[in-house]
Amino acid sequence: MNKTSSDTEKTSAMTQGLLAVWPICLGYIPIGLAFGVLAQKAGLGPLEIGLMSVFVFAGSSQFIAVSMVSAGAATASIIVTTFIVNLRHLLMSSSLSIFLKKVRREKLSLFAYGVTDESFAVNLSRFRHGDWNINAALVVNHAANLVWIASTVMGGYSGQFIPEGAFGIDYALIAMFICLLIYQLRARKYVIIAIIAGVLSVIFSLIIPGNSYIVLASVLAATIGVVFKKQIK
Template structure:
């Protein structure tokens, strides 16, 4: 019995360490960005309880920042709900992309997984699942670690909100793109991925400087993805 318990403990520790290692780039991004959200939410006048509850129950960075901005401008509840719903429609695409790897999961397991699915955890899981690694316990641990980092960042922001007048000089807005760069590096497998990534990044920057506004990311992504498909056809 002791040997079985010891084996299970070793197995759990191994899975935990693997989850922590894979979630580390997300944690390094979520802590400062969650901190920024906590400060902004409190500056907007949202109560401490609601600020933290939003990170616990909503757990969607872009939606939370949008909600804070709309609340600050006096928007109605209906406007906030509709806007955040539209912003989060991308989760349909992310879920569809991962669904072939989750066919054997139960409905409750899928519900628990989808609740904590974010852009960042999607990037990690898409790589894991493509490599044949769909361990449920490790998947949930990665998600939980990511949300814990976001909530901790939020709490730190709430605590520090009375001491900080302006978060812009702190450069916290760089944390999110830096995190995505780190996640992108982990997904690079050959030279074509580097080519597509560099061209897409340069194109997005050029479109932004050319006045495309927030559409620069969507347009560059579509062109970059199309280029990736063409390069894949040529290579095969």
């Protein structure tokens, strides 16, 4: 009886996760293809592109890394820049941690590997509504992961047939982040914090070299939101 109940729960989690993640997967396909094409133009092969998607699995960082490879940047610079850009995952994981206090360390590690901007937005929203669990969240993370890896590799193979800059493929990631932002603007306070983050990001980009201004603007805007959450409604 217990085994039947456990199997039912797993099936339910799989169904819930797939129903929640399919829009992300659809969005990942063109972006993954775009990344694969750009990476191929930068001199990476399909195997290298696939390995990068497995071990980095962060669209924005991968796009930045490829642009730096194209510009002939040093390996150390690419690694440091990627690390700094990915620091935003620290903020996202911290937000999700309050819902995962009873999760075993092994599952938590597997979940943490698959956290992205898109899966974070979906999982956080579902956890807040209460009808969500770690198994469904894992399905969201890793279904998206598989689609991303497959799409980038396909882009790597097809890149040799696509002219550089065709179809506006270099704008695909920006379009995805705009959609994510709109998805988060559920109330006036979120709009205000988004505007603050945008203004700070522009100001810091003029002062701070590299891409670290993105993380700094995000942290500062989030801090302002927490400190003044009663005033910002």
